[in-house]
Amino acid sequence: MSFNPNEIVTVELDCPGWTAPYSRDITRRQLGELLLELDDMAEGATAEVEWPTAEQAYADAPAIAYEQAWTESTANASPDELDRDWYLRHAALLDRIALRGEPNQPGLATEEAAATALVLLDMDQAPRGYDARAYVRQQYALWMASQDTDTKSFHA
Structure with a gap:
């Protein structure tokens, strides 16, 4: 033909x-x-994408317990109104938990972090060729940099 x-x-x-x-x-x-x-x-x-390390991305992040309480209470209060910030913070939380608990031997936490990162990747319509968890770190670092000083008070 x-x-x-x-x-x-x-x-x-x-x-x-x-x-x-x-x-x-x-x-x-x-x-x-x-x-x-x-x-x-x-x-x-x-x-060509330069991804921040986890240490760089989460340097100013609140404690894991704080983020876990925030994501749970926000999801319970208005599950139909969850915005991108919630999905970003939730993905970053799961990434941090996986890094803390399974740094050398991936398990369930790593799988959940990767799956949740893909949700954010798809939500942002970012290329699927990206490392999804690295993308979460990049976006979280950018989000943190955009927060005003009053918002950052929860980090202390």
Whole structure:
């Protein structure tokens, strides 16, 4: 089976939040070149990310017991209204618990931390090629840096 590289095909892009799909006619050759370029961009995006260490990400974090109490009480108070901050803090909490309890031999805590990190990755529509727990650490460090000094008082 052969195809004509100059044959015109229609490419349609549709993303969440767009009012209408974007549609364009291009040749099969152009489509192939575009797909190769996107593959190269995706590889470069995941390879160039510098992840903070757990120590860097959680340097200013509150005690694990505080975060556990906060995530549980918030989830119990309004489970239908949990926002990204809750999912981020919950993922970071589970990551910290896994790091504390299973640093060299992964077990259930590590599995739960990884699964919860994937939820945040998907929520943020981040590439699945990322290390999900490293992504949580990065996002947590960014979130902590954005908190005002009054909010950070729970860290003392």
